[in-house]
Amino acid sequence: MTRSVTLPITGGCQCGALRYQIFEPPLMIYACHCANCQRIAGSAFGLAAGIKESSLEFTSGEPARVTWSSDAGNERYGSFCGDCGCRIAHGQTPSIGILSLRAGTFDDASWVVPAGHIWTRSAQPWFKFSDDDIQWDEQPTDYGPIIQKFKASVTFEE
Ligand SMILES: [Zn+2]
Ligand SMILES: [Zn+2]
Numbered sequence: 001m002t003r004s005v006t007l008p009i010t011g012g013c014q015c016g017a018l019r020y021q022i023f024e025p026p027l028m029i030y031a032c033h034c035a036n037c038q039r040i041a042g043s044a045f046g047l048a049a050g051i052k053e054s055s056l057e058f059t060s061g062e063p064a065r066v067t068w069s070s071d072a073g074n075e076r077y078g079s080f081c082g083d084c085g086c087r088i089a090h091g092q093t094p095s096i097g098i099l100s101l102r103a104g105t106f107d108d109a110s111w112v113v114p115a116g117h118i119w120t121r122s123a124q125p126w127f128k129f130s131d132d133d134i135q136w137d138e139q140p141t142d143y144g145p146i147i148q149k150f151k152a153s154v155t156f157e158e
Contacts, residue, residue, distance in 0.1 A: 003111040003154045011088075011106040012060070013081035018088060019060035022101070025156040026051045028147045029103055029112055033127070034071040034119035040078070040087055041102075044124045047114060048090075048100040050143070056089065056099060063088060071119060072139040115153065116146035 009026075012019040026049040037046030063079035070076045075093045080086060089101040103112045116134035117123070129135060134145050 002152075003113075005111055005154055005156050007156055007158055009106055011101075013084050013086035013088060013105065015081060015084035015086070017061045017083045018058065018063060018081040018086070020056060020058050020088065022049075022051055022055050023057070024052055024055035025154075026101075026103075026150075027098070028116070028143060028150040029114055030116040030118055030146050030150075031114040032100075032118050033121075033123035035122050036068065036071055036076075037119070038122070038124075041104075044127055045117075047103040047112065049103040049106075049112075050147075051089075051099050051101050053091065053095060053097050053099050056101065067093070071122075111154065113153065115150035116140075116143075 008021040008023045010021050028050045030048055031045045032048050033045045038044060040046060061081065064082035065077055065079060067077045077091050077093060078087050079089045087102055088105055089099045091099045103109060106112065117129060118136045118140055119138055120135045121137045134149060
């Protein structure tokens with residue numbers, strides 16, 4: 001089934017001080033089961049929307065920033081609400097032009113379904129993958145199949 005989503009996508013932090021809009025369709029949405037995402041999300045995995053850095057605009061509040069080294073060894077930073085601590089998006093230094101935005105912060109996340117699963121080697125043992133799930137043990141070397149599957153499942157309207 002194809003889902004239909006109207007742009008811009010709006011979202012924000014838990015307390016509402018930090019608000020954002022995304023003006024272009026996300027490239028993909030996937031679940032990341034790496035140890036960092038599990039800790040950041042306080043959950044079994046992170047639900048990430050890969051978006052163009054230029055497509056994100058903060059419409060209310062100024063994001064605070066934290067930095068760390070990813071499981072793949074990249075220098076990463078996170079934008080979060082300084083008031084409630086809610087993490088919104090992750091980027092890389094130097095920039096690769098792409099942000100990974102926490103899809104659970106969308107105002108309407110009802111259409112969000114991960115098109116792939118990455119870092120499955122650290123997935124919680126109780127998590128059940130479907131046979132047709134795209135899975136990568138660690139960091140994907142090619143996001144193409146995840147992007148294709150995502151594109152086939154969602155349409156975006158202005
Ligand atoms: Zn907040
Ligand atoms: Zn991760």
